[in-house]
Amino acid sequence: MTARTVLVSGAGIAGPSAAHWLHRGGYQVTVVESAPAPRPGGQAVDFRGEQVKLLAAMGVLDEVRRYETAMGDQTVLGPDGRPVLTVPGAAWSGEVEILRGDLARILYERTADHTEYVFGDRVTALTETADGVEVTFRHGAPRKFDLVVGADGVHSGVRAAAFGPEPEFRTDLGFGIAGFTAPNHLGLDHTSIMYNEPGRGLTVGSHRLPDRLHVSLVFAADGVELHHRAPGEQRALLARLFADTGWETPKLLEALPAADDLYVDSISQIHLDRWAKGRVVLLGDAAWCAGPGGSGTGLAMMGAQVLAGELAAAGGDHVTAFAHYERRLRKAATVGQKNGKGAGDFLAPCTAAKIRSRNRVYRMLSTRLFGGIFVKMTDRAANALEYREYPALTAA
Numbered sequence: 001m002t003a004r005t006v007l008v009s010g011a012g013i014a015g016p017s018a019a020h021w022l023h024r025g026g027y028q029v030t031v032v033e034s035a036p037a038p039r040p041g042g043q044a045v046d047f048r049g050e051q052v053k054l055l056a057a058m059g060v061l062d063e064v065r066r067y068e069t070a071m072g073d074q075t076v077l078g079p080d081g082r083p084v085l086t087v088p089g090a091a092w093s094g095e096v097e098i099l100r101g102d103l104a105r106i107l108y109e110r111t112a113d114h115t116e117y118v119f120g121d122r123v124t125a126l127t128e129t130a131d132g133v134e135v136t137f138r139h140g141a142p143r144k145f146d147l148v149v150g151a152d153g154v155h156s157g158v159r160a161a162a163f164g165p166e167p168e169f170r171t172d173l174g175f176g177i178a179g180f181t182a183p184n185h186l187g188l189d190h191t192s193i194m195y196n197e198p199g200r201g202l203t204v205g206s207h208r209l210p211d212r213l214h215v216s217l218v219f220a221a222d223g224v225e226l227h228h229r230a231p232g233e234q235r236a237l238l239a240r241l242f243a244d245t246g247w248e249t250p251k252l253l254e255a256l257p258a259a260d261d262l263y264v265d266s267i268s269q270i271h272l273d274r275w276a277k278g279r280v281v282l283l284g285d286a287a288w289c290a291g292p293g294g295s296g297t298g299l300a301m302m303g304a305q306v307l308a309g310e311l312a313a314a315g316g317d318h319v320t321a322f323a324h325y326e327r328r329l330r331k332a333a334t335v336g337q338k339n340g341k342g343a344g345d346f347l348a349p350c351t352a353a354k355i356r357s358r359n360r361v362y363r364m365l366s367t368r369l370f371g372g373i374f375v376k377m378t379d380r381a382a383n384a385l386e387y388r389e390y391p392a393l394t395a396a
Contacts, residue, residue, distance in 0.1 A: 002336075004026070004027055004146055004316075005027070005028045005029075005030070005132075005145045005146045005147075006018075006022050006027045006028070006029050006030070006031075006145060006147045006148070006149060007030050007031075007032065007123075007133075007135055007145040007147070007148045007149070008022075008029060008030070008031045008032070008147065008148075008149045008151055009031075009032050009033075009118060009122070009123050009148070009149065009150050009151060009152040009156070009157060009158045010031070010032075010033060010150070010151035010152035010153060010156075010284075010286070011031050011033035011035070011039075011104070011108065011119070012039065012100075012104055012151070012152075012153065013045075013103060013104055013107065013242055013284070013285075013297050013300055013301060014031075014110050014151035014283050014284030014285070014286075014300035014301070014303070014304060015031050015033070015098065015149075015151040015152070016031065016104070016107035016110070016111050016115075016149055017058075017107060017151075017277075017300065017301040017304035017305070018304040018307060018308065019031055019111045019114075019115040020058060020107065020110060021303070021304050021307070021308030021309070021393060022149075022307075022308045022311070022391075023111065023114050023115065024308065024393040024394075025308045025309070025311055025312040025392060025393055026312070027078075027308075027311075028115040028116075029111075029114075029115045029116070030115070030117075030118065030143075030145070031111075031115055031116070031117050031118065032118045032121050032122060032123065032137065032140075033117065033118070033119050033120075033122075034120070034121065034122040034152075034157075035119060035120070036119050036120045037119055038101075038104050038105055038108045038263055039101060039104060039171030040101040040105075041099070041100070041101045041179070041180075041181060041261030041263070042099060042100030042101045042104075042179065042261070042263060043098070043099070043100055043179050043214070043216060043263075044069050044093075044097050044098065044099055044214070045097065045098060045099075045100050045103060045297040045298070045330070046093050046094030046095075046096065046097040046098075046298075047064075047094055047095060047096050047097075047297075047298050047382070048094040048095050048295075048298075048382035048383065049095070049382050049383040050302070050383045050385060050386055050387045051295070051298035051299075051301070051382050051383075051387075052095050052096065053387040054298075054301055054302055054305060054387050055096075055219065055301075057387070057389070057394075058110075058301075058305075059108070059110070060106055060110060061096075063104045063106050064096055064098050064103065064106065065096055067097050067098050067099070067102040067103075067106070067208065068089075068096050068097055069093065069097045069098060069099065069207040069208065070097075070190055070193070070207060070208075071089045071093050071097060071190055071192060071205060071207055072089045072190045072191045072284065073086045073087060073088055073089050073191060074086065074087045074089065074191070074192045074193070074194060074203075074205075075191065075193045076192070076193075076359060076362055077193060077194065077195045077196075077247060079196075079197070079246075079352070079355075081147060081195065081246060081247040081248075084359060085225060085359060085362055085363050085366060086366065086367065087261050087362050087365050087366060088365070089191075093267065094183075094382070097163045099214075100297070101261075103297075118140065118376070120139065121137050121138055121139045121140050122137065122138050122152075122157050123135055123136070123137060123148075123152075123157045123158050123254075124136050124137060124138050124157070124159060124161070124252040125161055126148060126158070126161045126162050126280060128278045128279055128280070129144075129230070132144045132145055132146050132191075132279065132292075133146075133147070133148045133278075133280065135148065135278050135295045141166060146279065147279050147280075147281070147311075147318055148279060148280045148281075149280075149281055149282075149283055149307070150162070150280065150281070150283065150286045150287075151282075151283040151284050151286060151304075152284045152286055152301070153284070153285045153286055153289075154170065154265070154268055154270055154285045154286070154289045155227055156175050156282065156285075156286035158280065158282065158286065159270075159272075159282055159286050159287075162277050162278075162280040163272065163277060163282075168300070169270050169272050170268050170269070170270055171224075171268060171269045171270075171271060172222070172223075172266045172267070172268045173218060173266075173267045173268060173269065173291060173341065173343070173344050174220060174221070174222040174267075174344060175218055175220055175221055175222075175266070175343075175345075175347075175348060176217075176218070176219050176220075176221035176224065176226050176264065176265065176266050176267065176278065177216070177218050177219075177263075177264075177265060177266075177267050177292065178217040178218075178219075178234070178238055178262065178263060178264040178265075179215065179216050179217070179261075179262070179263045180215050180255065180256065180259035180261055180262045180263070181212050181213065181214055181215065181255070181259060181261055182204075182212070182213045182215050182252050182254075182255030182259070183211065183212070183213065183255060184206045184210060184211050184212055184213045185213075185248075185251060186204065186206075186213065188204065188205060188213065189206060189210060190206070190207050191205065192204060192205030192206075192208070192378070193205070195246075195247045195248075195249075196349065196355050196358075197245055197246065197355075198349070198351050198352055198354075198355065199219060199220035199348055199349075200217070200218070200219050200220070200241070200242060200245055200348055201216075201217070201218040201219070201347045201348035201349075202215070202216070202217055202218075202242070202245070202247070202249060202252070203215075203216045203347075204216075204248075204252065205217075208282060213252070215252055215255075217238060217242065218267070218344060218347040219242070219348055220240050220344075220346040220348060220350055221241075221266060222271040224237075224266070225266075225287055226265055226266050227264070227265050227266065229264070230293050231262060234262065234264040235256045235262065237256065237264075238253070238256060238264065239253055239256060264300065267292065267343060267344045268270050268291065269283060269287060269288075269289055269291055269337055269340065269341070270285065270286070270287065270288055270289040271288075271337075272287060272288075274326065275287040275288075275322070275325075275329075276318075276322035276325075276326065277328050279318055280308065281301060281318075281322050281325070283303050283304060283307060284296065284299075284300030284304075285300065285305060286336065287303075287333070288329075288333035288336070290299070290333070290336035290337040290340035291340035291341070291343050292339075292340060292343040292347065293339050293340045293342075293343045293346075294336035294337055294339050294340030294343075295336050295382045295384075296336060296337065296340070298382055299329070299332055299333065299336055299384075299385065302329075302332075302385050302387065303325070303329050303385075305387075305393070306325050306328050306329060306385075307321070307322075307325045308390070308393060309388075309390030309392070309393050310322075310324045310325045310328075310390075312390055312392035312393060313390060313392060328385065329385065331384060331385075332384035332385035335384040336384065346358060354376045
């Protein structure tokens with residue numbers, strides 16, 4: 001039997017990307033998302049090399065460039081709040097950088113005409129039968145699909161239903177991360193500033209919208225559960241963790257109560273021995289979350305194209321297609337996880353000595369020789385998977 005109906009869980013980046021390519025492969029796609037609408041805001045994500053080829057193949061590169069951050073240099077402050085060095089923006093922003101929320105909106109709008117989107121619901125149970133998967137939802141009536149794709153992030157409900165409880169696969173790296181927007185009282189314009197105290201890192205930047213600051217907090221949080229806390233608890237925790245932090249931190253924290261785009265989670269990785277079980281397959285962070293610096297967004301989008309392409313090449317034989325999909329993605333996912341493993345230590349070093357050591361690395365990035373080496377290192381994750389066309393997907 002050739003599978004023709006697919007349920008994709010998650011309407012972030014990986015899910016709509018899968019909808020785009022699966023539609024090209026001739027599948028009827030339904031996307032279910034627990035949020036009431038596409039999620040706005042979020043941190044910036046960048047694309048390099050092979051991943052830019054993918055954006056062009058999807059027909060979204062020009063629109064992504066319209067909304068790119070076009071970030072300039074980053075100023076790194078010392079413990080007294082004074083600048084100690086400057087890092088070229090090209091070191092972080094890749095060939096094109098865009099806010100996650102802008103990218104999610106672009107992908108949603110590109111797929112909405114041919115994809116059924118169901119917001120405000122989520123998968124609660126999966127039962128595989130001889131010819132499909134019976135899916136139970138929190139709110140909607142049960143439905144049956146030929147295949148199910150879990151593209152619902154590090155806390156994947158599909159993974160929990162098909163593979164087991166999250167703690168079996170999640171490795172926390174000892175740090176938390178938070179992001180929100182605040183008024184741009186610093187007057188930044190396409191630039192960013194980083195400030196550190198031991199175990200705490202704060203980065204602020206402003207780009208397309210001059211009245212807004214995008215605030216990112218990274219903090220030591222070994223053993224602290226963050227994701228399942230209520231928003232009010234998350235705000236209180238951040239206020240407590242950064243209460244005695246210097247520079248402009250108190251002023252930035254004043255924006256927390258009104259921030260409607262707050263994101264808080266642990267910096268974690270996901271490790272599974274296999275990404276598919278029967279007719280259920282995982283994609284993106286649900287399968288191989290690497291953490292910051294692991295090129296996760298780009299690889300998730302690349303993986304969506306490979307998944308749809310292998311299904312088309314196998315004539316709908318999901319067993320063969322899922323095996324080939326995983327074989328192509330595994331090495332790239334491993335590279336991304338290796339790159340992302342030290343992100344917390346780099347963004348929020350836990351001692352003053354480690355902050356000074358990190359800053360010495362930053363200074364080297366400002367030189368032509370070592371800056372080139374760093375770009376090659378970051379490009380390695382982005383180019384770990386070569387973009388290839390699948391004939392069955394290019395004709396649509």
